Amino acid sequence: xxxxxxEIRNLHARIDEREILKGxxxxxxxxxxxxxxxxxxxxxxxxxxxxxxxxxxxxxxGEILLNGANILEMEPDERAxxxxxxxxxxxxxxxxxATMTFLKAALNAQRKARGEEELKTPDFMRLVxxxxxxxxxxxxxxxxxxxxxxxxxxxxxxxxxxxxxLKPSLAVLDETDSGLDIDALQVVSKGVNALRDGQRxxxxxxxxxxxxxxxxxxxxxVFSDGKIVESGxxxxxxxxxxxxYASYGGEAA
Amino acid sequence: MRANFPVRLGPAxxxxxxxxxxxxxxxxxxxxxxxxxxxxxVESYHYTDLKTLLRAIPPLATAAxxxxxxxxxxPGAFNLMIANGAIQNAATAPAGVIVGKAEGGVLTTRDDxxxxxxxxxxxxxxxxxxxxxxxxxxxxxxxxxGEAAHVADALKIFVADDxxxxxxxxxxxxxxxxxxxxxxxxxxxxxxxxxxxTIDLSARAVSHFATNEYQLADGAKLxxxxxxxxxxxxxxxVFPRMAGAGAHADLTGLNLVADGQHADITMETLHAVPHTSxxxxxxxxxxxxxxxVVQGKLxxxxxxxxxxxxxxxxxxxxxxxxxxxxxxxxxIYADDVVCGHGSTCGMIDEDSLxxxxxxxxxxxxxxxxxVRGFIAxxxxxxxxxxxxxxxxxxxxxxxxxxQ
Numbered sequence: 038x039x040x041x042x043x044e045i046r047n048l049h050a051r052i053d054e055r056e057i058l059k060g061x062x063x064x065x066x067x068x069x070x071x072x073x074x075x076x077x078x079x080x081x082x083x084x085x086x087x088x089x090x091x092x093x094x095x096x097x098x099g100e101i102l103l104n105g106a107n108i109l110e111m112e113p114d115e116r117a118x119x120x121x122x123x124x125x126x127x128x129x130x131x132x133x134x135a136t137m138t139f140l141k142a143a144l145n146a147q148r149k150a151r152g153e154e155e156l157k158t159p160d161f162m163r164l165v166x167x168x169x170x171x172x173x174x175x176x177x178x179x180x181x182x183x184x185x186x187x188x189x190x191x192x193x194x195x196x197x198x199x200x201x202x203l204k205p206s207l208a209v210l211d212e213t214d215s216g217l218d219i220d221a222l223q224v225v226s227k228g229v230n231a232l233r234d235g236q237r238x239x240x241x242x243x244x245x246x247x248x249x250x251x252x253x254x255x256x257x258x259v260f261s262d263g264k265i266v267e268s269g270x271x272x273x274x275x276x277x278x279x280x281x282y283a284s285y286g287g288e289a290a
Numbered sequence: 291m292r293a294n295f296p297v298r299l300g301p302a303x304x305x306x307x308x309x310x311x312x313x314x315x316x317x318x319x320x321x322x323x324x325x326x327x328x329x330x331x332v333e334s335y336h337y338t339d340l341k342t343l344l345r346a347i348p349p350l351a352t353a354a355x356x357x358x359x360x361x362x363x364x365p366g367a368f369n370l371m372i373a374n375g376a377i378q379n380a381a382t383a384p385a386g387v388i389v390g391k392a393e394g395g396v397l398t399t400r401d402d403x404x405x406x407x408x409x410x411x412x413x414x415x416x417x418x419x420x421x422x423x424x425x426x427x428x429x430x431x432x433x434x435x436g437e438a439a440h441v442a443d444a445l446k447i448f449v450a451d452d453x454x455x456x457x458x459x460x461x462x463x464x465x466x467x468x469x470x471x472x473x474x475x476x477x478x479x480x481x482x483x484x485x486x487x488t489i490d491l492s493a494r495a496v497s498h499f500a501t502n503e504y505q506l507a508d509g510a511k512l513x514x515x516x517x518x519x520x521x522x523x524x525x526x527x528v529f530p531r532m533a534g535a536g537a538h539a540d541l542t543g544l545n546l547v548a549d550g551q552h553a554d555i556t557m558e559t560l561h562a563v564p565h566t567s568x569x570x571x572x573x574x575x576x577x578x579x580x581x582x583v584v585q586g587k588l589x590x591x592x593x594x595x596x597x598x599x600x601x602x603x604x605x606x607x608x609x610x611x612x613x614x615x616x617x618x619x620x621x622i623y624a625d626d627v628v629c630g631h632g633s634t635c636g637m638i639d640e641d642s643l644x645x646x647x648x649x650x651x652x653x654x655x656x657x658x659x660x661v662r663g664f665i666a667x668x669x670x671x672x673x674x675x676x677x678x679x680x681x682x683x684x685x686x687x688x689x690x691x692x693q
Binding site: 089090091092112113114116117118122123125128129131132133134138139142143144146147150182199203 | 665
C-alpha cells in the first residue's frame with residue numbers, strides 16, 4: 038500500500054485549558070482531495086493550525102504523519118519544507134515587506150533546506166509571472182507590501198499563487214471561500230484545480246457546500262465537537278447543505 | 291519645588307568646569323557650577339539623566355595621530371573629515387560645493403548644557419556652502435581617535451535657494467571612552483530640497499552627543515534621519531525651525547540599542563510662521579536590557595496658523611527587559627492648526643511570524659524580515675540606492691550581532 042500523504046491518528050489538542058480536538062483520525066492518500074465540513078466552532082480551523090504548527094495549540098495526544106514522517110516535533114518552517122502548505126482563512130498583512138521579497142525568501146528558504154540551489158532572480162521572476170497570470174495577479178500587486186490593502190479576493194488569490202509556487206504535497210485550504218464573491222471564487226477554484234495533478238493531496242475546510250461545486254472532493258468528512266463523525270462521498274456535502282448540522286448533536290454556534 | 295541649596299558636583303562636572311575655564315568660557319563654567327549637569331528634573335533630559343549617566347569627562351582631545359577604519363563607506367560619495375575636532379584636508383570638491391572653515395559655535399544659544407559646552411569648546415567649524423544642486427552624496431566623517439578624549443566639533447551647512455543635496459554624517463573612531471559633543475547647523479534656502487542623515491557608529495565605550503539645528507526658508511523641503519547604532523550612551527537633540535511659508539520637514543530617526551545601551555532622540559520643532567508642516571516619525575528597536583528614548587515637542591508660534599504636524603514614535607521590543615520611553619509634547623499658541631501625536635510599542639507580532647514560517651522561512655530570517663519591514667518607512671524615501679543599501683547594512687549588521 039502506498040504511504041498516505043497525510044495520516045492523523047487520534048489527535049487531541051487544546052488551547053489554554055480548553056480541549057478543541059478530541060480524537061481526530063484521517064487518512065488522505067496521494068492525489069485525493071478531502072473536504073472537512075462543520076459548523077463554526079467545531080474545531081475545523083484549529084485542525085488547520087495544529088497541522089501547520091501554530092504555537093498557541095498544545096497537542097496532548099496522537100500523531101500527524103506527513104508522507105510517513107511525524108511532523109509534530111517540527112517547527113512551522115520545517116513542516117513547510119516537508120511539503121505542507123496552509124492557505125490561511127485570514128492571510129496576515131505585513132507592512133514593510135514587499136510581496137515579491139517575501140515570495141523569493143520563502144521559495145529560496147525551502148530550496149535551500151532541501152539542498153537545492155537558490156533561484157536566480159530572472160528565473161524567479163519568470164515563475165512568479167506565470168503563477169500570477171493564471172490568478173489575475175499583476176506586477177502592481179506584487180510590488181505592494183504583503184497582503185496590505187489587498188481586497189478579500191486578492192488575499193485569497195495571493196495564497197493560491199504562493200501554493201502554486203511552493204508546490205506542496207499537501208495543501209490545507211482553510212475556509213478559502215470566505216469573503217469571496219462568485220467571480221473571485223471561480224478564479225480561486227480554477228487556480229486550485231490546476232494544482233490537482235494526481236499526486237498532490239488537499240484538505241479543503243469549509244462551512245458551505247458552495248465551494249465543493251467548484252473544487253470537487255473525493256471524500257467529505259463531517260466535523261463536529263472536535264472530531265470526524267461521518268465520512269462519505271461528495272453527496273454527503275449536498276445532504277448536509279439540505280439538512281444542516283443539527284443531526285450531529287452539539288450546540289449550535 | 292526647586293531646591294535652592296547648591297548642587298553637589300561630581301567628577302564629570304569638576305572636569306567640565308576646569309576645561310571650560312581653561313578655554314576662557316567662564317559663563318558656561320559658572321552655569322555648571324550652579325546647576326550641575328541636567329537631571330531628570332530638567333524636562334528635556336527627563337529620561338537621560340546626565341548627572342547619573344555621565345560619570346567622567348576625559349581630557350580635551352589633541353590632534354589625531356592615527357585613524358581607525360571608516361565605519362561606513364557610501365560608494366561615490368564626496369568625503370570630508372573632522373578628526374578630534376580638527377578639519378582635515380579634503381579632496382577637490384564637486385561642482386556647486388564650497389568647503390571652508392569658520393570659528394566654532396555654530397548653534398543658536400539656548401538653555402542647554404551641551405549647546406553651551408559645544409559653543410565654548412569647538413574651536414573651528416567646517417563650513418559647506420552648496421550653491422546649486424549637488425549630485426554625489428556628501429559624507430562628513432566625524433572621528434574621535436586615540437586615547438579617551440572629550441571632543442567638541444562643529445559643522446555649518448548652507449544650502450542655497452532651489453538647490454538640492456544629500457548630506458550624511460557618520461560618527462566613529464577608536465574604541466576608547468570618548469565623550470563627543472557634535473554640533474551641526476543646517477540652513478535650507480527657499481525651495482531647497484535637503485536630506486540630512488546622521489549615523490552614530492561609535493564604539494560601545496563612547497558617550498555620543500549631537501545637536502542638529504535646522505532653519506528652513508519658504509518652500510524648503512527637509513528630510514532628516516538620525517540613527518543611533520553605536521555608542522553606549524547616545525543622544526541627539528534635533529531643533530528644526532520652520533521659518534518660511536510652505537516649508538516641510540520629515541523628521542525621522544531610529545534607535546537601535548542592545549544590552550546596556552541607552553539611546554535618546556529628542557526633538558523640538560518650532561513652527562514659527564503660518565503654513566508650514568512637519569512629519570516627525572521615530573522608531574526604536576531594543577534588544578536585551580537596554581533603553582531607548584524618544585521625546586518629541588512641537589511648538590507652534592502665535593501667528594503660525596495652518597501648521598500641520600504630527601509626531602509619531604513606534605517601539606519594537608525584542609526582549610522582556612527592553613525599555614522604551616516616549617514623551618510627546620505639544621505647545622500650541624495658534625488656534626487654527628492640525629497637530630497631533632501618537633506612540634505605540636510592542637513585540638514581534640506572533641501571527642506575522644507564524645505566517646512567514648508557515649511558508650518555509652526559518653524563524654531568525656522571518657524575524658529579520660519583520661524588523662526590516664518595521665523600519666521600511668524610514669529608509670524607503672532615501673532614493674540614492676547605494677546610500678539606501680548602506681543604511682540597510684547597518685541594520686542587518688546590528689541584527690546579526692544579536693543572533
